[in-house]
Amino acid sequence: MYQLGFIGAGKLAGSVIRGLMRAKFCAPENIIASEPNEQTRSALQEETGASVTADNIDVARNAGVILVGVKPGMVLDVLRDLASQVENKPVISLAGGVRIASMEKVANARFMRALTNTPSAICRAATGVTRGSRSAKDDVDQAMKIFGAIGVAVEVTEPQIEVVTALSGSGPAFVYMIIDALAKGGSQLGLPENLSGELAIQTVIGAAELMRESKMSAEELVRMVVTPGGTTAAGLAVMEKMKTSESLIAAVEVATKRGQEMAKENS
DSSP states (O other): OEEEEEEOOSHHHHHHHHHHHHTTOSOGGGEEEEOSOHHHHHHHHHHHOOEEESOHHHHHHHEEEEEEOSOHHHHHHHHHHTTTTSTTSEEEEOOTTOOHHHHHHHOOSEEEEEEOOGGGGGTOEEEEEEEOTTOOHHHHHHHHHHHHTTEEEEEOOHHHHHHHIIIIISHHHHHHHHHHHHHHHHHHTTOOHHHHHHHHHHHHHHHHHHHHHHOOOHHHHHHHHOOTTSHHHHHHHHHHHTTHHHHHHHHHHHHHHHHHHHHHHTO
16 A cells, blocks of 8 residues: 555656655655556656555556646546446545535545645745535545645635636746846846856746745835835836736736636636
């Protein structure tokens, strides 16, 4: 019996496995993952030491907790195929846009959802966990321990988890675009690309860590940087004119809406 079993070990599920190994959550031999792509499967085994297979049934039959990391459009079909193997087991879906009620219709498992992100690979994940109608307290506690080991984990309601999908799941891509834009701004004005990129990354890391540790609001932290009539004030004026904040808010809103649409498509 394996402690954790992953159905699918691609980008997101693979990141979770790598994070769990980095955090020493359990021994590599306590994890088994099924993955159809041989190259992905081999790379994961070589890097983490986890057991791998091409057969989903091996995972569903032999693991205590099942984590489903396949694409949203495949989740319900995969669960139908594994219904007898996952009966009355805790099953955690990592997929956006597939609601618990839809999963509960196709298999008699104790379903939960955990919407996380790829920084889980370095134990910096932001994860929202939601319970299903059959979830026991121990199931939720276990899910929170799993995802708490690789970052920040919070319990939310299912309607809220669509927002988590947009904010935390899609959010890293939005941040990468901000970093890239900052770096390009520096390189276009004369900094070497490698130095500009390194400074942009460290600037974002430092700003985020200061916000976390100081517990200060964004408004308070902005005031610490701005000097009236200075360089920061000039830059912020341009950002306000170009509606930078509004565009990021809109990105979260439209990503949330798309998750809600996907839930209807996968019902």
